[in-house]
């Protein structure tokens with residue numbers, strides 16, 4: 001028995017502060033993956049995390065490194081400011097879809113276009129979680145939210161915006177992958193992708209972003225298991241997983 | 253007549269609805285009612301509370317120092333607010349979840365096994381209405397007719413079939429107080 | 438429609454519909470989310486426009502566009518969101534376009550908190566946009582007054598071709614109270630919007646342009662003089678306030694919105710103890726009811742300005758008082774709400790509160 005017991009050890013990359021996410025929310029899993037990558041690459045002590053405005057607003061209390069809290073949508077600009085004065089440090093943003101793809105889309109695109117050597121962790125749950133379930137730019141066609149109560153009407157509001165696909169058109173982007181954590185297989189892929197993004201930053205290859213298709217069981221009005229299924233059945237067909245850009249692979 | 257009421261418990265225990273029913277009932281009876289919730293992330297999964305003022309005069313301050321009545325659905329809420337109940341005030345608590353005897357000097361403290369009553373009726377969700385029955389039996393704030401009209405409105409057409417079980421819970425709450433023999437107002 | 442119990446934010450939305458709103462543009466933010474949520478359901482169902490913008494910056498510029506095109510248009514937000522709207526607000530005021538901006542204040546500065554506050558008094562009355570402009574700012578205290586003000590605000594905005602801001606705190610937005618939407622509002626003669634940029638087919642022979650650029654300094658100064666004349670007219674016609682319990686008061690409290698309600702209860706308590714306290718309740722914050730201060734008896738012991746902030750309206754109280762009486766201050770901030778007893782205490786220990 002003793003040999004087969006895997007003792008769960010909390011990563012040093014997270015503080016002892018209990019996570020403030022709802023049961024079944026994948027924000028927590030993603031925190032763990034990011035923290036583990038920072039520890040594995042031995043960069044935790046030179047990392048600066050940028051917490052954005054969304055449910056992850058308190059992430060500055062969770063990541064066990066220095067951190068700044070950015071105004072809504074401005075994380076990539078704040079990260080740019082830091083990285084330009086501390087080029088040898090590691091800087092990453094942790095942003096939701098409202099923060100990154102709506103109010104902060106200009107900052108995101110321009111940081112990517114400048115090839116800022118930062119890593120963006122983009123948590124796409126197709127909704128505004130923090131403010132109580134309004135439509136996000138990534139909400140699916142027909143998705144019911146508190147500001148699209150009859151379902152998202154794409155003729156009126158446009159369709160789900162695909163950030164990874166958009167950023168892939170930018171030359172100075174080094175690495176882009178969309179992943180999910182809804183099952184163990186994908187969890188491992190996500191772990192690898194996040195680590196690779198930070199590895200690229202360490203090697204000064206330029207802008208990297210990992211988009212994680214995520215859940216919001218509370219505002220989707222679903223049980224956690226159903227939310228995981230919804231990711232698989234409804235979200236991934238709209239947001240296909242995969243590598244959209246890998247400059248390292250091109251060069252090799 | 254002026255009652256400042258604090259209602260508190262876990263999110264999902266029907267705390268907000270309890271408070272709103274009282275405010276709606278006040279308007280229905282053509283007196284004044286005001287309801288104010290705690291809001292934001294603090295209510296997510298954690299504790300929720302609301303303040304209600306029912307008055308036959310114009311309601312000025314929406315805030316109050318001490319509540320005349322505290323309705324506590326769980327232990328953390330009781331602990332948080334028990335010292336903010338005015339003298340001769342009422343502390344009504346859910347004895348299904350709060351096992352200790354509650355005593356506050358100069359206040360009337362009454363426990364109601366709200367969850368047990370709801371379980372007996374086969375619907376966990378009506379625990380708040382069992383509390384409502386007990387509350388009304390003690391305070392006599394609103395008549396059965398008023399409360400029934402409000403509950404009907406809350407349930408709407410989609411949940412109209414739940415009216416009976418809600419009213420039964422209210423009745424059981426009332427009966428519990430009658431059997432206990434305590435009076436308040 | 439008789440009296441109904443309604444949440445403040447929803448009453449704002451319904452009153453806007455009753456006031457004839459054609460279009461709403463906004464971005465989610467706590468504690469005002471029920472405004473857009475309610476409107477998303479009811480405007481779209483009635484063939485009107487509801488659109489969630491990608492940011493507050495874009496929301497206010499959507500408002501600019503629709504206002505210029507002649508629509509009854511509104512937006513709604515809370516503190517950090519209103520901060521982002523400041524640029525657009527200055528442009529709208531400069532171009533003299535009518536619109537309604539609802540501001541549901543939460544604790545600041547920065548991301549601050551989401552609990553009720555009145556810390557955006559400067560933001561509303563001084564503004565963060567550039568230039569010599571003013572909004573018409575109303576700060577109602579009950580949900581009834583909120584509904585009446587919102588309904589009327591579209592007419593006032595149209596009449597003066599000026600943005601109107603209705604300023605409340607998160608408590609008013611979140612609380613439920615009874616409200617009657619059928620109360621009549623003042624009738625005003627509203628001229629045709631013959632300036633609207635709705636195509637020359639609607640006004641042949643004249644091009645309409647919505648603009649704030651005046652490259653010639655002389656022209657820009659003339660424009661500013663014209664704006665000031667308009668603001669003076671607004672001061673004359675639209676100043677609103679209430680004098681409460683003004684029967685030879687020893688002390689006078691000045692408070693607006695939620696704080697005024699808390700003070701009303703405090704005044705009742707003080708009066709019971711034989712301490713005579715009256716209140717000036719500004720309803721319009723711009724224009725500020727300076728005249729009311731002339732009614733304060735010469736022998737009054739002092740004025741207490743009470744706010745849910747660290748002291749912003751206090752500036753206007755000091756200006757209006759003009760050195761005549763001692764002025765004290767009571768403030769709570771960050772989302773902390775006082776109970777009436779704290780105000781009672783502040784009056785009883787007025788000397789400790791004096792700032793000037």
Ligand SMILES: Cc1ncc(C[n+]2csc(CCOP(=O)(O)OP(=O)(O)O)c2C)c(N)n1
Nearest residue numbers: 053054055072096097098099128129130466
């Ligand atoms: C300028 C400004 N506008 C609006 C808000 C309110 N706000 C807080 S979080 C949020 C959206 C969060 O959604 P998302 O980025 O998708 O993160 P999630 O909560 O879903 O993880 C908004 C609009 C704000 N804080 N600041």
Ligand code: SF4
Nearest residue numbers: 021022025055129216
């Ligand atoms: S509201 Fe949604 S995104 Fe936010 S913590 Fe809860 S489940 Fe996660």
Ligand SMILES: [Mg+2]
Nearest residue numbers: 096097127129
């Ligand atoms: Mg989101």
